[in-house]
Amino acid sequence: MERIIYQMLFSILVLVFSTDLAGQMPDDQIQGPHTQYEGPYYIKVFVNYIQTPTDPWADNTDLSSRTAGILERLNAEYNQHEIYFIGLTAPCDASHQKITASNYAVSNLHTKALDIFDRGNSGGASGYAFRVPNTYCEVAGAYGSLPASHSEVVVHEVGHCLGLSHTFNWFRP
Numbered sequence: 567m568e569r570i571i572y573q574m575l576f577s578i579l580v581l582v583f584s585t586d587l588a589g590q591m592p593d594d595q596i597q598g599p600h601t602q603y604e605g606p607y608y609i610k611v612f613v614n615y616i617q618t619p620t621d622p623w624a625d626n627t628d629l630s631s632r633t634a635g636i637l638e639r640l641n642a643e644y645n646q647h648e649i650y651f652i653g654l655t656a657p658c659d660a661s662h663q664k665i666t667a668s669n670y671a672v673s674n675l676h677t678k679a680l681d682i683f684d685r686g687n688s689g690g691a692s693g694y695a696f697r698v699p700n701t702y703c704e705v706a707g708a709y710g711s712l713p714a715s716h717s718e719v720v721v722h723e724v725g726h727c728l729g730l731s732h733t734f735n736w737f738r739p
């Protein structure tokens with residue numbers, strides 16, 4: 567995973583994102599020269615569903631199909647750039663977990679997968695990648711009729727995870 571992310575850093579990618587989210591700036595300087603690697607890149611994804619005792623939305627949600635929807639959206643946007651997202655699968659791994667807490671810890675993170683934290687559909691859409699690049703990001707709320715995790719919000723935050731900052735993005739008009 568780390569190798570993939572750092573290879574991503576050295577690639578020139580043109581991705582389409584929206585601008586209406588809080589920005590995160592890159593923490594690492596990207597310096598060359600670098601060997602060009604055009605892909606394909608395969609990125610394992612694990613989804614963490616965060617619910618609270620007062621809003622147990624994940625208990626009432628088909629998390630398998632929600633997870634499939636997240637992967638479907640990411641692949642729809644990124645496959646054209648030779649980036650492929652793969653869910654973890656049984657019997658070796660679970661594709662997702664449900665966490666009932668107001669917070670989550672580093673112990674929830676996977677060392678060999680991109681962790682996506684999904685806080686459900688309530689409220690406006692928000693997303694955080696925390697740093698650029700990163701191995702986890704978080705999305706919450708509804709984006710129009712879609713959960714943020716099925717919308718361009720998750721595409722945007724995963725872009726930060728892959729090393730893309732707003733400076734280098736091409737913005738959707």
Ligand SMILES: [Zn+2]
Nearest residue numbers: 587588589590
């Ligand atoms: Zn952003």
